[in-house]
Amino acid sequence: METTQLIYAVTGALIIGLGLSAALRDEPLLARIIAINIAGVGVFLLFVAIAYRGFGQTADPIPHALVLTGIVVAVAASGLAIAINRRLHHDSPSGDGPAEDSSA
Amino acid sequence: MSWMLIDLTLCISLLILAVAALYARGLQQRVVFFIAFGLLCAIAWARLNAPDLALAEAAIGAGLTGALLLSALNDETDPQPPLTQPRLGRLLTTAITALLTLALCAAVVTLFPLHEGIAIQQLQQQMPHAGVVHPVTAVLLNFRAWDTLLELAVLLCAALTVLNLAPARPVTAHDSPLTGMLTRILLPLLTVTAGYLLWTGAHAPGGAFQAGAVLAAATVVLRLNNNPGFTHLRVGALRALLALGLLLFLGVGLLQTVLGGAFLQYPPSTAGFLILLIEAGAMLSIACMLSLVYLGGHLHPHWPCHAPSNGVDTWKRHS
Amino acid sequence: MTASFFIWLAALLIGLGTAVFALGTLAIWRLPDCYCRLHALTKIDNLGLGLLALGLALLQPDWIDGVKIVTIWLLLLCSSATTGPLIAQRAIEEQTR
Numbered sequence: 001m002e003t004t005q006l007i008y009a010v011t012g013a014l015i016i017g018l019g020l021s022a023a024l025r026d027e028p029l030l031a032r033i034i035a036i037n038i039a040g041v042g043v044f045l046l047f048v049a050i051a052y053r054g055f056g057q058t059a060d061p062i063p064h065a066l067v068l069t070g071i072v073v074a075v076a077a078s079g080l081a082i083a084i085n086r087r088l089h090h091d092s093p094s095g096d097g098p099a100e101d102s103s104a
Numbered sequence: 105m106s107w108m109l110i111d112l113t114l115c116i117s118l119l120i121l122a123v124a125a126l127y128a129r130g131l132q133q134r135v136v137f138f139i140a141f142g143l144l145c146a147i148a149w150a151r152l153n154a155p156d157l158a159l160a161e162a163a164i165g166a167g168l169t170g171a172l173l174l175s176a177l178n179d180e181t182d183p184q185p186p187l188t189q190p191r192l193g194r195l196l197t198t199a200i201t202a203l204l205t206l207a208l209c210a211a212v213v214t215l216f217p218l219h220e221g222i223a224i225q226q227l228q229q230q231m232p233h234a235g236v237v238h239p240v241t242a243v244l245l246n247f248r249a250w251d252t253l254l255e256l257a258v259l260l261c262a263a264l265t266v267l268n269l270a271p272a273r274p275v276t277a278h279d280s281p282l283t284g285m286l287t288r289i290l291l292p293l294l295t296v297t298a299g300y301l302l303w304t305g306a307h308a309p310g311g312a313f314q315a316g317a318v319l320a321a322a323t324v325v326l327r328l329n330n331n332p333g334f335t336h337l338r339v340g341a342l343r344a345l346l347a348l349g350l351l352l353f354l355g356v357g358l359l360q361t362v363l364g365g366a367f368l369q370y371p372p373s374t375a376g377f378l379i380l381l382i383e384a385g386a387m388l389s390i391a392c393m394l395s396l397v398y399l400g401g402h403l404h405p406h407w408p409c410h411a412p413s414n415g416v417d418t419w420k421r422h423s
Numbered sequence: 424m425t426a427s428f429f430i431w432l433a434a435l436l437i438g439l440g441t442a443v444f445a446l447g448t449l450a451i452w453r454l455p456d457c458y459c460r461l462h463a464l465t466k467i468d469n470l471g472l473g474l475l476a477l478g479l480a481l482l483q484p485d486w487i488d489g490v491k492i493v494t495i496w497l498l499l500l501c502s503s504a505t506t507g508p509l510i511a512q513r514a515i516e517e518q519t520r
Contacts, residue, residue, distance in 0.1 A: 008148065013209045018205075020205075021198055021201035025194070030173065030176055030177065041141070042122075044157070048154050050215070051154070053153070059152065061227065065252075068240065069251060069252065071157070077262065079396075082172065083400050083401060084269060087269045285505070
């Protein structure tokens with residue numbers, strides 16, 4: 001049980017590092033959103049590894065509930081980032097701007 | 105031993121896919137690798153006895169996020185930002201993140217063996233009063249209902265912001281007979297699956313989040329078929345649906361204070377029913393929120409204002 | 424007697440399914456263009472998964488679980504029958520453009 005936990009937890013930590021370093025690079029926004037999402041999955045993996053209680057045993061449900069909310073919030077945050085990016089592009093002088101003022 | 109082989113293979117594949125999703129040449133490849141990464145994660149969570157998370161990850165993490173990223177690829181934003189980091193800055197960020205990762209790995213290694221906390225013992229003592237048998241649902245909607253309530257509020261904020269930011273993303277849909285057939289098979293199945301997941305959440309993996317995600321997937325399928333089903337909703341109805349989950353949650357919580365209990369503390373006799381009620385509302389709201397986040401904005405040009413929309417206008421593209 | 428026969432049959436089916444998956448993966452890796460790879464992919468989806476599903480269905484102690492597994496395979500047949508032509512269509516469009 002401990003080795004399993006250790007394997008997945010270390011993988012989670014490595015994925016966090018990978019995602020974080022990629023999120024800080026100068027890349028298109030979509031690539032950085034992917035990077036943040038991957039770092040998030042690394043955090044989830046760490047949590048789920050900590051919650052694991054061995055083969056056939058019920059795992060600790062509290063980290064599971066936290067990760068479940070985290071997954072949903074992650075997709076909402078990604079969608080929000082993409083929407084804000086689109087709006088910025090619409091409003092920028094090079095873009096053609098929104099057809100009507102929808103910020104009200 | 106054979107399990108350890110599977111664990112190692114899975115973890116190494118996860119790391120390789122993560123690197124591929126972060127460093128592949130084109131954005132499109134990265135998105136596809138990210139979806140594969142999400143699906144493999146779902147397998148990892150099924151392996152780690154977290155079937156709720158495996159369901160949620162397959163539906164939301166890989167499915168909806170993947171659909172969102174794929175459709176965002178078509179956004180007409182500039183592919184490369186003009187700013188470039190100076191060399192020193194890049195070196196510094198790499199060094200710092202490498203140090204952080206090393207520290208994190210060291211911390212993780214010293215973390216084990218874990219000591220069984222008192223939290224899980226308390227949880228097992230309280231489970232008979234939870235109203236549901238499935239521990240994850242009990243934690244989400246009873247023991248830590250505050251967290252879920254506030255999470256719904258966060259989701260509502262995100263959905264409302266997306267709704268008011270911009271018109272929905274234009275979609276390039278194929279109207280082929282094949283996809284039409286698949287839609288006719290999938291839509292009823294998705295709806296029934298959502299209802300099943302909602303009901304089964306009381307005693308088995310499932311619940312409002314997974315059910316809402318499956319319903320949102322139905323919207324994605326409809327949208328990809330260029331079906332304007334969603335536009336027939338008036339903006340008021342959409343707003344009501346968005347707020348329903350949060351309002352129901354708050355209402356049930358406040359009712360308990362009126363009846364003499366504490367906020368969000370259900371009496372054990374009615375807890376099961378109340379949780380199902382809250383989850384049904386939350387499922388509808390979550391489905392609407394996730395659909396909106398996928399669509400990327402309001403569907404109707406008049407939506408953000410109070411002008412009544414009769415659903416007569418077809419998709420209008422602002423550009 | 425019959426129980427061990429079913430287990431052996433299931434093992435055979437699962438082994439065959441795994442072999443199809445291995446061969447298909449090799450094909451996706453080695454084949455030259457999109458259409459050939461698509462051909463390999465649909466074979467994995469239909470045949471490999473079907474063999475695996477049948478083998479796993481035989482192993483279930485409760486017959487209803489076996490029916491569920493076979494249903495999953497049928498659903499996947501529908502989706503792969505749809506996505507295969509769509510990918511091919513897109514590839515043709517990109518080639519002629």
